[in-house]
Amino acid sequence: MGIQNAIADLISSLGQQVTRSKSDLEIHGRSESHFSLSPPDAVVYPETTAQVAEILTICARHRCPVVGWGTGTSLEGQSQAVLGGVVVDFSRMNRILSIAAEDMTVTVQPGVTREALNEELRATGLFFPVDPGANASLGGMAATRASGTTAVRYGTMRDNVLALEVVTASGEVIRTGTRARKSSAGYDLTGLFVGSEGTLGLVTELTLRLQGTPEAISAAVCAFESVGDAVAAVIDTIQCGVPMARIELMDTESVAAVNAYAGMGLAPKPHLLLEFHGTEASVREQAETFGMIAKDRGGSGFDWASRPEDRSALWTMRHNAYYAILAARPGARAIVTDICVPISKLARAIEDTRADLERSGVQGPILGHVGDGNFHAVLLVDEHAPDEIMRAKQVSERMVERALALGGTSTGEHGIGIGKLGYMAREHGGGWAMMGAIKAALDPDNIMNPGKLVPPRT
Amino acid sequence: MGIQNAIADLISSLGQQVTRSKSDLEIHGRSESHFSLSPPDAVVYPETTAQVAEILTICARHRCPVVGWGTGTSLEGQSQAVLGGVVVDFSRMNRILSIAAEDMTVTVQPGVTREALNEELRATGLFFPVDPGANASLGGMAATRASGTTAVRYGTMRDNVLALEVVTASGEVIRTGTRARKSSAGYDLTGLFVGSEGTLGLVTELTLRLQGTPEAISAAVCAFESVGDAVAAVIDTIQCGVPMARIELMDTESVAAVNAYAGMGLAPKPHLLLEFHGTEASVREQAETFGMIAKDRGGSGFDWASRPEDRSALWTMRHNAYYAILAARPGARAIVTDICVPISKLARAIEDTRADLERSGVQGPILGHVGDGNFHAVLLVDEHAPDEIMRAKQVSERMVERALALGGTSTGEHGIGIGKLGYMAREHGGGWAMMGAIKAALDPDNIMNPGKLVPPRT
Known part of the structure; x- marks a missing residue:
């Protein structure tokens, strides 16, 4: 038995x-989502x-499935060992290896969390934005x-990973990319690994781009x-070149939920939450420009705050x-959906989803x-009500169909895992087989997170 | 004979x-560079x-090499048919298919030039920045x-192509990406094709991101x-978060050349040329911030201009x-080099190159x-002086070695073609074989621009 022999080794x-x-x-074996438990046969904690x-050399020898694990917060079952095998838990590979302040880059091990990284960066005046x-x-x-x-x-x-160290399916250690900000030296292997959900290799080191902490930050909220109307205001604002750092939509139902949960007292209407980064003057100008646009689009209650505690309250509410x-x-x-459409289709996608839900x-x-055209219906x-689950799943499926019909994607940011596998053929057509061919070339024995992302081997 | 049969078909x-x-x-068969002529056996002009x-179906059947051709301006011999076969010239596929102003995207055929696109976009208030x-x-x-x-x-x-239509090595038409601004739906095939130099398939349609034409633009020059000192000023400026649209270095030798060619009358010192995009107020603020930084770094003759004719003169000089x-x-x-390094190493890379040249x-x-850490020694x-050519090629080779030793890349933007093929193993190590495996999976008969980018088939 391959898996047992691998574990013994x-x-x-x-x-x-x-x-x-x-x-x-x-x-x-757990996930944050509605997938059933799938415990692996063993967990390994490399250092x-x-x-x-x-x-990976041992698992390749025995053709034992290998699944990477960070914090287990993926939403589509990416880190579940659906075919058994070994979970590689990176929690002990959690060192920040080097900070290059002048280059605004940092090199970390994969187990570093984003909050730990930003904590460590605080003294440098830099931050990691994702x-x-x-x-x-x-x-x-x-x-x-x-x-x-x-x-x-x-x-x-995709935009913030400059370079990777990766262990391939055969146990070879390779490096992709460099610390230079751009390169035209061949296929973008870094970009291929980002988003590959552990199906091509395991990432053991990442070099990330950092940003300078803005001189000034302000936040705003508007009903x-x-x-x-809210989406029209977003489109106008982007077209005016206002470099918003955040622009988030909460629909009336979400507003009701946060009002009930946190006593926010927001008007029962769709709201935009915004954040502006820049110099004192540019932040003021951005907020004023947005204020004028919002007014033109019938916005009300526009208010902007640059006091850290007010901003913090706003984003705590959003988080x-x-x-x-x-x-x-x-x-x-919760079944969390995650479609993303061209921004011109966003209002329609949300309104059609709302009607479908009702x-x-x-x-x-x-x-x-909303600045990206991405939204989640939670x-x-x-x-314990199978009929209700079925109806929710049908809504979710129709959301994806709507997204694809509008020129969008089944997932803006949560990925494929097992939850979205059924939509890949529809979204990519012949491109899905191409992904399968790449996977077969780089992982011929299909040991890297098998059962995810690519077409099943025939 | 495969090629002749393919041409007959x-x-x-x-x-x-x-x-x-x-x-x-x-x-x-020509290139813009120093490579020898390599005329193809036929040229095809698809519409x-x-x-x-x-x-591609015909060429696949006869295993005939296929090389894509745009305007022939690549600098590393990418479009030369080094193994003969067929050049596919896209000059007749030069239509702009659709402009989505609200989404700030455009879909074009591959033969559209960037100037033609920007000409067409002028009335929309949008532009394509690359x-x-x-x-x-x-x-x-x-x-x-x-x-x-x-x-x-x-x-x-890499950052400005959202989606592609591609014809694969077997003649299949696939689409990569969507019109949504982001997606987590599987491998980033769009990113894989961008930079693949026609070795994986031919691009027949591109969806590109556009930018809003800035309300205000100003340009500046500083010695x-x-x-x-110039590079230190660039690093300071980036760290201050000034969103420069352009920041270009000319060394003393380049300044002497443009003075002689265009009577520019610049001081015989290294210069930075800059452009700022934004609102009137933010452009002024950016220029002033840069001015202060430049002064701290010993800059002189700092001057900024927002009159279009002055800007135009500056960038005409640069171009x-x-x-x-x-x-x-x-x-x-000219043998044009193209290394790119982490910006903290840029001054050293340039100074060492200058010493080597001397x-x-x-x-x-x-x-x-210089904002990207990328520079060209021309x-x-x-x-007719083989010894001189040899010395220049040795300088070029040492520049690449220096770039790699400093954590950079052999090419920031010109690509591999045949000119940089010799550096791929050094730059990528085991990653180069991975590129070869991807190529073999997607183009098993090696008909797509053979002899370029990936390791020779064994």
């Missing part, structure tokens, strides 16, 4: 760093790249091509009469919105990274 | 769109994606992962006592600098996209 090579304890297997190479909400590991964020509230200004992981929404229906579980009798407040379901 | 399928005229073959698919100097085709710019003077603000082709440098040595040919007796004015050689 791992134990003889790595000893105590391999565990088969029931609790460890169960923790690593060095050489150990990761050793793990913020998916969860305190995810940077290796996991790269694997999922994560983004979040700040992508409208600073981009996603609109409709989602359409807690998911929990506020969950609290809106005690005992419910027709289907599914509760689903909507939160959106579908609240009673996990 | 192409003629019977595409008739007059296939040519074997001597002049056409010669034109398509539709279906015709490109037909061409500017490699040459009026290259957008298909070619994507293939080479081009960038240029504006990458410091707007990124390279420094040394390259080190003509290559010709000015060529004119500095009548009859000479030791080697090679004339090589330096121009740099090595002037007498093409």
